[in-house]
Amino acid sequence: MRAETSTLRPNPFSNGGSGETLVEVENLKMHFPITEGVFIQRISGLVKAVDGVSFQIKKGETLGLVGESGCGKTTTGRCILQLEKATAGSIRFDGVDLTALDERSLREMRRNIQVIFQDPYSSLNPRMKVGEIIGEPMYVHGVEPDKKARRARVRDLLTTCGLRPEMDDRYPHEMSGGQRQRVGIARALALNPRFIICDEPVSALDVSIQAQVINLLEDLRDKFDLTYLFIAHDLSVVRHLCHRVAVMYLGKIVELADCDELYDNPQHPYTKALLSAVPVPDPEVERKRPRIIVSGEVPSPINPPSGCVFHPRCPIAVETCRRDIPELREVSPGHWAACPLV
Amino acid sequence: MPNLLEVRDLKTQFFTSSGTVRAVDGISYDVEEGETVALVGESGCGKSVSALSILRLIPNPPGRIVGGSVRFMGQNLLDLNDEGIRHVRGRQISMVFQEPMTSLNPVLTIGLQLTEMMELHLGLNNEEATRKAAEYLDMVGIADSKRRLKQYPHHLSGGMRQRVMIAMALCCEPRLIIADEPTTALDVTIQAQILEVMKDLSQRLGVALIIITHNLGVVARYADRVNVMYAGKIIERGNARDIYKNPRHPYTLGLLHSVPRMDLPRKEKLDPIDGQPPDLTKLPEGCAFRVRCRYEVEKCGVEVPHLESIGTGHLSACWQKNDLHNAAAGVSS
Numbered sequence: 041m042r043a044e045t046s047t048l049r050p051n052p053f054s055n056g057g058s059g060e061t062l063v064e065v066e067n068l069k070m071h072f073p074i075t076e077g078v079f080i081q082r083i084s085g086l087v088k089a090v091d092g093v094s095f096q097i098k099k100g101e102t103l104g105l106v107g108e109s110g111c112g113k114t115t116t117g118r119c120i121l122q123l124e125k126a127t128a129g130s131i132r133f134d135g136v137d138l139t140a141l142d143e144r145s146l147r148e149m150r151r152n153i154q155v156i157f158q159d160p161y162s163s164l165n166p167r168m169k170v171g172e173i174i175g176e177p178m179y180v181h182g183v184e185p186d187k188k189a190r191r192a193r194v195r196d197l198l199t200t201c202g203l204r205p206e207m208d209d210r211y212p213h214e215m216s217g218g219q220r221q222r223v224g225i226a227r228a229l230a231l232n233p234r235f236i237i238c239d240e241p242v243s244a245l246d247v248s249i250q251a252q253v254i255n256l257l258e259d260l261r262d263k264f265d266l267t268y269l270f271i272a273h274d275l276s277v278v279r280h281l282c283h284r285v286a287v288m289y290l291g292k293i294v295e296l297a298d299c300d301e302l303y304d305n306p307q308h309p310y311t312k313a314l315l316s317a318v319p320v321p322d323p324e325v326e327r328k329r330p331r332i333i334v335s336g337e338v339p340s341p342i343n344p345p346s347g348c349v350f351h352p353r354c355p356i357a358v359e360t361c362r363r364d365i366p367e368l369r370e371v372s373p374g375h376w377a378a379c380p381l382v
Numbered sequence: 383m384p385n386l387l388e389v390r391d392l393k394t395q396f397f398t399s400s401g402t403v404r405a406v407d408g409i410s411y412d413v414e415e416g417e418t419v420a421l422v423g424e425s426g427c428g429k430s431v432s433a434l435s436i437l438r439l440i441p442n443p444p445g446r447i448v449g450g451s452v453r454f455m456g457q458n459l460l461d462l463n464d465e466g467i468r469h470v471r472g473r474q475i476s477m478v479f480q481e482p483m484t485s486l487n488p489v490l491t492i493g494l495q496l497t498e499m500m501e502l503h504l505g506l507n508n509e510e511a512t513r514k515a516a517e518y519l520d521m522v523g524i525a526d527s528k529r530r531l532k533q534y535p536h537h538l539s540g541g542m543r544q545r546v547m548i549a550m551a552l553c554c555e556p557r558l559i560i561a562d563e564p565t566t567a568l569d570v571t572i573q574a575q576i577l578e579v580m581k582d583l584s585q586r587l588g589v590a591l592i593i594i595t596h597n598l599g600v601v602a603r604y605a606d607r608v609n610v611m612y613a614g615k616i617i618e619r620g621n622a623r624d625i626y627k628n629p630r631h632p633y634t635l636g637l638l639h640s641v642p643r644m645d646l647p648r649k650e651k652l653d654p655i656d657g658q659p660p661d662l663t664k665l666p667e668g669c670a671f672r673v674r675c676r677y678e679v680e681k682c683g684v685e686v687p688h689l690e691s692i693g694t695g696h697l698s699a700c701w702q703k704n705d706l707h708n709a710a711a712g713v714s715s
Contacts, residue, residue, distance in 0.1 A: 108569035216658050246424040247596060251640035251654030258651070273570065280642035280652065303644070317574040319599025320645045321638060323622040326602040329645075333578060334571050337539050 062235060062267050063097040063120065068129035070115050074342065087341050089115040091291035092129075094368075097235075102261065102268040104282035104299070106275055106314070108338055112291040113271045117237045120269065121155055122146060133235065151181055154228040158240035160220035164212040170223050171208030174198070177230045197226040200263075202256055218249035225256065229264070237269045242277060254281060275318050279303050287311050290349040291341055293368060297375040307377040310334075310350050348379070356381055385453075386557055386590050387413040387436070392450035394428075394435045397443065401663035405431040407614035408450070410689075413558065418584065418591040420601040420622075423611035426659055429594045432611075433560045437475060438467050455557070473503040476551040478580075480563035482543035486535040492519075492546055493531030496553055503554045518549040522579055541572035548580060558590045565600065577604060598637060602626060607695075610634050613660055613670035616689060620696035630698040630706050632675045669700070677702045 070090040075081040090112040097103045105113045119126045122138055131138045133153060141149060154177075157163035164173055174194045177183075184190040195205035201222040212220055221241065228236050238257065242250040254277060260266060272278050278285055279299060286296040287310065295308040306312045313334040320326045334353045339345055345352050351361040358381065368378040394406040406428045413419045421429040434440055436452050436459065452459040459470060479485040487495055496518070497511035506514065512531065519527035522545040535543055544564065551559050561580065565573040581604050584591045595601060601608055601622065608625045610618040610633065618631040629635045636655035642648070657674040666672060668683040675682070681701050689697040692704065700706070 108571060218658060246659070247598070247637055248424060248640055248655040249658065251652040252656075254642075255652055255654060275570070276642045276644045279644060280648060300648075313571060315644070317570040318644055319597065319603055320643060321598035321602050321641060322626050322643075322645065323602045324627075325645050326599070331574060331578075333574050335575075337541050337572060338569070 060099045061096045062099045062101075062134060063269070064130075064132040065096070065116070065120065066094050066130045066132075068093045068116065068119055068131065069127045070112070070119055070124055071127045085342050088291050088344065089341060090119065090126075091344075093288070093291070093293055094129075095286055095293065095296060097267055097269060099234075099267055100261075100265060101284065102270055102282045104278035104285040105269060105271045105288060106273060106278050106285060107288035108273060108314075110290075110338055110341065111288040112341070113288050114239055116288070117155070117239050117269060117271050121153060121237060122150075147181075151231045152234045153237070154231065154233040154235075155237045155239060156221075156224050156228050156241045159244050160217050160224055161212075161244075163224055164220055166212055168211075169208065170198075170210050170212065170215075171195075173212070173223060174208070174227045174230055177227060181231055183231060193230075194226075197229055198223075200229070200260070201226040202252070216249075217245050218252060221245060221249075221253055222256065225253075225260070229260065232264070233266070235267045235269070237271065239271045240273065241270075243272065243274060250277070257281065275303075275315060287314065290338065290344055292349060292378065293376075294350065294379070295375075295377045296368070297377075301372075301375050305375075307371055307375065307382040308350075308379045309354050309356050309381075311377075313355075384415065385412045386415045386417075386455065387592075388451075388453040389432075389436065390451045390453070392432060392435055392452060393448045394431050394440055394445060395448050396445045398663075403662045404614050404665060405445075405662060406435060407665075409609075409611070409614070409616045410450075411609050411616060411619065413590050413592060415557070416584075416588045416590055418581070418593060418604055418606050420605035420608045421592065421594045421611055422596065422598060422601055422608060424596055424659060426662065427611045428614040428662075429611050430562050433477075433562055433592060433594055436560065437471050437477065438462075469503075472499055472556070473554045474556050475558045475560065476554065476556045478544070478547050478551050478559060478561040478564045480566050482540055482547055482567065483535075485547060486543055488535050490534075491531065492533055492535065492538070496531070496546075496550055499550065500553055514553065515549070518553045519546070521552070521583065522546075522549045523575070524549070540568055541576065544568060544572075544576050545579065548576070548583070552583060552587065552589070555587070556589060558592065559584065560592045560594070562594045563596070564593070566595070566597070573600075580604075598626075598641060610637075613665060614662060615670065615699065617671065617699045618697065619689065620693075624693065624696045628696075630692050630696065630703045631671075631700045632677050632702070632706065633671050635706065636674075636676075677706065 068090055069092055072087040072089055073083040074085040076084040093116055107113050118124045120131050126139055171194050174197055175190050178190055184193055194208050198205050198207055203222050242253050270282055282299050285299050285302045286293050289310050295311045306315055313332045316332045336353045347363045348361045348366050351357040366378045366380050368376050371377050371382060390410045391408050392406055393408050396403040396405055409432055423429045435447050493515055496515035500506045500511040500514060515531055516527040519530055524530055524545050565576050605622050608622055609616045612633050618634050629638060639653040640655055655674050660670055668685060669687055672678050672682045679701060687699045687701050689699045691697050
């Protein structure tokens with residue numbers, strides 16, 4: 041089966057021929073303080089939303105970042121965008137450390153890094169027309185300063201994203217969820233970025249519309265040579281779209297591998313449980329499929345468990361898991377897992 | 383087996399300033415004793431409204447049930463007075479809502495919310511009700527139930543709250559539970575837990591279940607019979623195997639084609655349904671799916687297709703239903 045699937049899509053590492061690293065995140069930590077007191081605030085605890093995450097994304101590659109809510113996948117994306125000031129670690133884009141840039145050079149850099157948000161309802165300004173929404177980044181960055189040229193480019197982008205050019209005169213509330221998401225995508229493309237962070241871009245959409253947007257994202261990737269960080273909780277969508285996948289749990293990456301390898305041969309017990317929990321729309325397959333149901337729920341990142349953060353829910357945990365923090369290690373070439381038992 | 387619930391030609395409409403929304407437009411279905419029936423469809427297809435209509439929970443104005451009947455154990459629920467329907471709600475038919483965050487009362491303890499129902503419907507005293515409440519919490523897998531009874535909803539996580547909702551739905555021993563997107567707001571691993579609990583308990587206690595969902599995967603594992611809805615109508619009905627292996631409506635076919643599947647080799651491209659669902663205030667003439675349909679013929683624009691049988695217990699509302707056979711063969715494997 042693996043041989044079959046690999047003929048369907050290009051090898052991520054030979055993609056574009058270069059194999060050059062575009063984004064490099066190293067030991068990223070984002071700890072949010074919890075404060076107490078009204079006048080004299082003191083820090084009473086830390087939410088370790090992201091706790092030592094490292095990965096690389098190559099040019100033209102799509103890296104999937106999956107995990108349940110609260111695992112830190114969105115925060116990781118926000119740190120890369122510099123919307124959060126990371127507590128520790130470095131984020132290099134094309135060799136430049138974003139955490140060390142001053143405001144001006146950062147703005148210059150932001151041109152290359154764009155984002156598509158999850159909720160197409162709250163991520164578009166309801167008082168702006170679609171044309172203004174898509175044109176604003178160009179205005180801010182001084183691309184296409186001429187109004188007429190800008191308008192032409194906006195209409196061009198609308199067409200690229202599968203909308204009609206005359207929709208630039210509409211307000212977001214006059215559009216459906218799927219159309220709004222396309223506007224969000226057009227806005228992300230406005231500055232010709234090289235890297236786009238897609239933060240749950242389809243999870244707010246209906247099933248039949250989801251497929252349309254997924255296909256659009258794929259087409260754009262090929263057309264504009266884009267690199268994606270695809271953040272999602274829907275594992276079947278991630279499998280369809282990504283070259284490599286990282287699984288996060290409670291602020292840490294627990295497994296990282298090539299897409300096919302991860303889905304065919306998961307190593308970490310959490311990945312296994314996550315994969316078996318996804319229902320398949322076929323009653324015969326589905327009813328025969330064994331389920332690994334992990335008990336309990338994701339613990340609080342304020343007070344994470346000792347040792348391996350997954351050990352209280354893990355079906356194969358042993359005594360040492362309680363004590364030792366597992367390292368992410370390479371179990372086979374290109375396949376990393378943070379579990380000493382695999 | 384006798385039918386526990388018979389919905390016939392149910393019509394619910396909302397009268398808004400932008401026109402009449404035909405949210406539920408003449409749907410009929412049955413639920414047998416102990417059976418699990420699914421209503422599947424995208425947002426705005428009328429699946430939730432049809433369920434709320436059963437318990438007459440449609441806000442009026444703007445909404446109103448304008449026609450049809452809902453017979454539950456032989457009695458038409460639409461004929462009952464307010465007092466009468468109150469004895470059915472929670473007692474004989476109970477509901478699990480989508481949002482466990484908003485459907486519990488934030489200022490009352492879990493215990494009070496559970497015992498209140500039992501005292502009201504079953505006439506238990508507080509001590510008995512509390513004991514039973516703890517039992518039901520144990521049953522839905524909430525550890526340390528005695529302590530939990532004294533806690534407030536904000537002390538619990540989303541998954542726990544949904545378990546409390548299920549305990550509430552079960553505690554008056556109803557004959558039918560309507561679960562409206564019971565797992566949509568939850569994470570996958572928690573989803574699996576909740577669905578297992580619901581299925582297990584409904585089987586053990588012999589409660590019939592209506593699951594309303596947009597997730598075709600959820601339905602595949604748990605439903606005996608599936609109703610697919612589009613624009614206020616049921617457009618296909620059958621047992622789970624028929625619907626997935628041999629879909630006979632272009633919409634069902636399209637839905638199955640458009641989701642990426644974990645058990646099959648990756649496809650190069652997904653095959654989405656073009657266009658978007660229609661505006662329910664301005665439904666087109668003829669078949670509502672026509673504009674998005676690949677198999678449209680002339681008749682589709684003239685006459686509305688009705689649900690007609692194409693095999694044992696398998697119905698489809700499509701003029702082309704008999705010719706879809708070949709197209710459907712490509713869905714699985």
